[in-house]
Amino acid sequence: MSARFGRTELPGQQEKALRSAIRIEWWTIAFLAVAITMVYLVMGSSQAMKAAWIEDMLSLAPPFAFLLAVRLVNKRPNAKYPYGYHRSVGVAHLVAGVALFTMGAFLTFDSASGLISAEHPPIGGVVLFGQTIWLGWLMMAAMALTIPLPIWFGRVKMRLAKELHDKVLYADADMNKADWMTAAGSIVGVAGIGLGLWWADSAAALFIAVSILWDGCKNMKASITDLMDTRATTFDDGRPHPVTEKVDDLLRGLPWVKEVGSRTRDQGHVFHIESFIVPRPGMMPSLEELAEARDACIDLDWKVQDIVLVPIEELPEEVGGPDRNRQSERNR
Template sequence: MSDVGQQGGRQDGRREPTRFGHTELPREQEEALRRAVRLAWVTIGFLVTAVVAVYVTMGSSQAMKAAWAEDLLSFIPPISFLVALHLTRKPPSPRHPYGHHRSIGVGHLVAGTSLVIMGTFLVWDSGSGLLKAEHPPIGVMEVGGHVVWSGWLMIAALAYTAVPPVLLGRAKMPLAEKLHDRVLYADADMNKADWMTAVGGIVGIVGVGVGWWWADAAAALFISGSILRDGVGNVRTAVTALMDARATTVDGKEVHPLVGRVDALLRGLPWVAEAGSRVRDEGHVFHVEGFVVPIGAPPSLEELAQARDALVALDWKVQDAVVVPCAELPDELLPGVGDEREDAPARGHDAG
C-alpha cells in the first residue's frame, strides 16, 4: 500500500492529514493526490500488457520496435512519480533543511534524460535503415489454424495501445496542475500524444503491406522524433527548475501567478513602503524570500511574524517564507524585476 493510503493510525480515531514534508494538503489536493496515485498504478498495469502485446507481434518492423521502446520508456514517469512522492513526504532534517521536495525535479530530469538518450538512438537507428533502403519482411503467422498476415496482428497491437494512454493523460493533466507536479505533468503530456505513435506505426505497417518499403522506417523515424522532442522539452524544464529559476506554472511556460500574489500581499501591509520577493520552486511547494522597505521605524518582531504567517497562509504551495526588512530593495538579489514589480500586483489580483 502506498504512503497516501496509510492515513488512519491516530489513537483518537481521526484521519491523519496528507502532507508533503510538513505541508498539510487541503482536501482538494489530497483527493487529487489519491487519484493521481491510482492512475499511476493503472498506467503501469496497462503498460505491462502493452509491452507484451507489441513485443510478441513486432517481428522485424522498425516502427514496431520504436513503439515498443516508447512503451518501455513510458514506465519511467509513473514510477518516478511514485518514488518522488514517497520521498517528498519525508519532513525536513538537519541534512535536508528544505525537505526532500527536489526529488520531483530529479525524477523529472531522469525521465527526460532517458527519453533523450533513447530517442537519439532510435532516430539514428531508423534513419540509417531508411538511408540503407532496408526492406522489412512482414510474413504470415498461423493463428487458430488460420494463416494470417503478421501485419494485421501488429496493427491490432498498436490499436490496443492507442486509446487508453490518451484517456489516462487527460485524467492526469488537471491533477498535475492542482498538485504542481511536473513529473505527473510530463507523464500526462506523453500519454496524450501516444495515439500519434500508434497511428504512425499503423500507417507504416499498412504502407509496407501495399508495397512501400520505406513506410516502416519513416514511421519509426516519426515515432523516434516524437520521443526525442518530449525528452528535450522535459530536460529543459527540469534543468531550469533545478537551477532555481523563478517559479513558473507546471508546464514551465509562464511565471506562476502566486509570485504576483506574494508581492501584492507584501506591498499591501500597512507598514511597508516597497516590497519584492524571490520565489523558488522546490517541487510541489515554493520557498518565498520577501524583502520589504518599511515606512519609518523598523518593523517589530510581531509585525514580521504576522507578515510571514500571512505569506504561508496565502496558498498551500507556500511551504516556508522569510521576510527581510531592508533600507532599499536589493536589486542585486532581485535582478531584472524593475518594471515587473509594478505589474506583479495586477497579475496577482487577477490570478487570485
C-alpha cells in the same frame, strides 16, 4: 489521516488529487506491462513496431518516478535535509528526461539509417487457429488496442498535475499523448508495408523517434532549469507562477511597507519564498508584525511552505531594485 507533502498538509482538493494520481499511475503501469508484452509478441522486424515497443518501455519511467518522488517528499525536513525532500521531484524529472533524450537520439539515428539505406522490412505470416494470416494485421490490431487508454490517462493526469503542481505528472501526461500518437504512426507504417510502400515503416519509426527526442529535450530543459532555481513557473512551464505576485501584492498593502520584491524557489511541489521589504521611514516592523505578515502569506496558497521576510534598505536588483528598473526603462 490527512495526506502531506513533507510538513505541508494538503487541502482537501489536493489530498483527493494526490490519491487519484497514485491510483492512476499504478493503473498506467499495469496497462503498460500488458501493452509492452503484446507489442513484443507481434512486432516482427518492423522498425516502427520496434520503436513503439521501446517507447512503451520508456513510458514506465515517469510513473515510477512519480511514485518514488511521492514517497520521498513525505519525509519531514531534518538537520541533514533542512529544506526537506521536495527536490526528489526535480531529480526524478531529470532522470526521466535524460532517458527519453538518450533513447530518442538513438532511435532517430537508427530509423534514419534504415530509411537512407532503403531497408525493406519483411512482414510474414503467422498460423493462428489453423489459419495463416498476415502478421501485419495482428500488429495493427495490437497498436489500435493501445490507443484509447493513453488518451484518457493523459487528460486525467494533466488535470491532476495542475492541482498538485507536479511537473513529473505533467511529463507523464505528455508521454501518454506520445503513446497514442506512436501507436497511430505504427499502424500507418505497417499499413504502408502492406501496400508496397517499403519506406513507410522507417518513416513512421523516424516520426516516433523524433517525438521521443522532442519529449526528452523539453523535459530535460524544464528539470535542469528548476534545479538551477530559475523563477518559479506554472506546472507546464508556460508562465511565471502567480503566487509570487500575490505575495508581493499582500505585503505591499501593509501600512509599514514602502517597497517589496520577492524571489520564489520551486522545490518540486511547494515553494520557498524570500521577500525583501523596504519599510517606510520610521516604521520598522516589530517581530509580531513580521510574524503576522508571514502567516498571511502562507495562508495565500498551500504551496507556500516556507517564506522569509527580510527588512532591507534597498531592493536587490534581481527582485526589482533600482538598477533593474533603470535597465528596464532603457530597454523600452
